[in-house]
Amino acid sequence: MDQYQNISYNEEDESEISLRDLLYYILRQWRKLLVCAICFCALLGGFKLVKGFSELKSGDISENQEAYESELEEYTINKKRLQDQIKVLTQSIQKKGEYHDQSILMNLNPDAAYQSTLTYIVNATKDDALLENDKGIQPVINQRMNSVLGTYASLIQNGTILSDISKKNGLNLSQKQLSELVYVQTDYQAKILRVTIVGESEKQVQDITDAVRAELQNAASPMAAPVTYYHLELVSSYIGEDAGSLIPIGTVFNDGTSESDVIYQTSIDLLQKDYMQGVADMQEMLFTCKDQLAKLEEPAAPAGTSKSSVLKESIKYALLGAVAGAFLMALYYAMQYIVSGTLMSCNYLNDNYGLMVLADYHAPIRNRLNSMDKLITRMNGISEDKQSLECVYALGAANIAAQMKKSNASKLLLSGNAKASDFDDVATALKEKLQVTGLEVVSAGNINENVAAVQKLQDADKVVLIEQLGVSRLQDIKKELQMLRKLEKDILGVIVL
Structure with missing residues (x-):
């Protein structure tokens, strides 16, 4: 009973998301990220390339040049006008300030x-x-x-x-x-x-x-x-x-x-207020002119006037497309990780419920790992043993045997929300490996849905949970733990597939 009492329960399910696990989940899909980036790269870059060469062939270069010269002339006039206004307003405000300092009227106390x-x-x-x-x-x-x-x-x-x-x-x-x-x-x-x-x-x-x-x-x-x-x-x-x-x-x-x-x-008060309002209006006009001058952009020379400029624009858009494609695909998997409602990390069980992870399995990204796959796996601290089911079964059986020996218990029940076929594979492997220890291992299954599983649970000394990443729903795990708590069953730990 002592072990079970050490288990904590987060009733509000306000668990924190591990950025490391989230990043690993996204990077596992690096091939899809790359494909999406290439598609967007080809789409945007190709669109800009085709559009640029079509403009070269259309003969609209002279029209573009005339439009550019007209915009440039308008830009020059507006810039000169704003600069002159700023100069006049600045001088006027300065003179107003000098006048205020010397004026008897402006410094009178009404x-x-x-x-x-x-x-x-x-x-x-x-x-x-x-x-x-x-x-x-x-x-x-x-x-x-x-x-x-x-x-x-x-x-x-x-x-x-x-x-x-x-x-x-x-x-x-x-x-x-x-x-x-x-x-x-x-x-x-x-x-x-x-x-x-x-x-x-x-x-x-x-x-x-x-x-x-x-x-x-x-x-x-x-x-x-x-x-x-x-x-x-x-x-x-x-x-x-x-x-x-x-x-x-x-x-x-x-x-x-x-x-x-x-x-x-x-009155003196009105005259002074009119003067201050005039200065404030001039300052507002000065601010507006400076803001308009800052926002005034010099028109760019006509693009697409040469093959080299077309190629440069196409490359720029291709790079932007690649970044956008990779970002959108990464965002899709990030949202899938956050809102899936399933167990996405074995650390969740330990951080939120205090369950000991007896063994955790991380399926390889592919059957044959290349350098990128190995780098991603190594960055997340996943060893080769954790990618082998046989090693995970052996580690889980050894931890179970040690825990059972320490508590002098002899009957162990396996329960969990993992997929039925995968649950049966784990149960079979554990029975074989624990057979030599003399422990009685009972495979119950999902106690949230299976009547026989609940009946088997009543006679069990200890319980080991078998959960599966991306399959076991968080709500089901919480319900399962609440039932075990009500029945006062000791949980040795959890094996995560």
């Missing part, structure tokens, strides 16, 4: 920056008397007032006023830096000009605001009489630490002809 607002209105009180006498003159007056608003807004937006301010030594700001700190909104409906200044400190905003006010006052003197007749009047001036609020921008038209989606407000 929650801590300062903002001032100057609100001007066009003074038209001189025309009150005219309007009382003639109401039809109102459009003319409106046109003149709009002209005043447009003139002053243009002086700020086109850089005249900002240019003069930037020359003042006290501010230390360039015209470009000022242009992104000063914003103008021209409201032709309300006859109002709004000037908003943002900055990083109250002093900076105050200095710019004072300069803008002074320049607007000074700008009236050189203007023509129709413009100076309607001067700007400052109606409000405000400065505070609320630059995070919205900034009035754009042009509010008098007749409402502007588009419905015109935006009349912005």
Whole structure:
């Protein structure tokens, strides 16, 4: 009973596959692998060879050359276009980075920056008397007032006023830096000009605001009489630490002809986000251009223009075919090994159930082994004795006799799932060889299917299993061992054919 208790059972059948046994099983079929590789080699190589020589004879070489030249020209144009785009985008991103480092606006904290607002209105009180006498003159007056608003807004937006301010030594700001700190909104409906200044400190905003006010006052003197007749009047001036609020921008038209989606407000946060989004878009475009350039492939010169090129292509395809053919055949046998559900290695019984392998037989690859067969057999550690049934029977009988003598048992039962004819051959040979030892050997057969075998099993002292590679089903072996365990029968070991 001690021996049987040492047998372990893998109830989940999660056994590992031995790569060595799998490789040996595949290499045993090396002749079929070679035949399949040769067939695929001939098919692919021959197809490419016939196709190449047919192209040589068809007279399409000139057409192929023209197509190649057209593809090459298109490739060259696309490559130059992508390279130019990459260069422009790279330079633009670099300039954007330099601008960001130097820009006051891009580095402002909307929650801590300062903002001032100057609100001007066009003074038209001189025309009150005219309007009382003639109401039809109102459009003319409106046109003149709009002209005043447009003139002053243009002086700020086109850089005249900002240019003069930037020359003042006290501010230390360039015209470009000022242009992104000063914003103008021209409201032709309300006859109002709004000037908003943002900055990083109250002093900076105050200095710019004072300069803008002074320049607007000074700008009236050189203007023509129709413009100076309607001067700007400052109606409000405000400065505070609320630059995070919205900034009035754009042009509010008098007749409402502007588009419905015109935006009349912005903010420091929006301006900064728009800038960052612009940089991100440029980086995305740069990535796309680089990716397209990397994927751009130069067209190959027309193949098949000479016999040598046809032969080279044919050889390449033949080699690919040989590899593919051998691989497919090897994959077929690998799948057969894995999903067959039968015993494929004697190590399985020892690794999963702890059964002692008393003897194992490995049928020769062929009756007459050549050098390749001998090499494969030697790589798997299979000796000549394991390829001889007589030697396997003798080894199995000797191991059985030794085990029986040690346990003082006299009645041995042979059971297993091997093919009936092969099972009988093994049983006969073992009876002959164990006869001299005085042991009683009973050949039961398959206890999973044979009633007589189960009846014989009840009186047996010891049991020896006879299983066969590629024949004995794993599920049947498991069922057989479960029955022996229930009947508490000692298993000396197993002989694997």
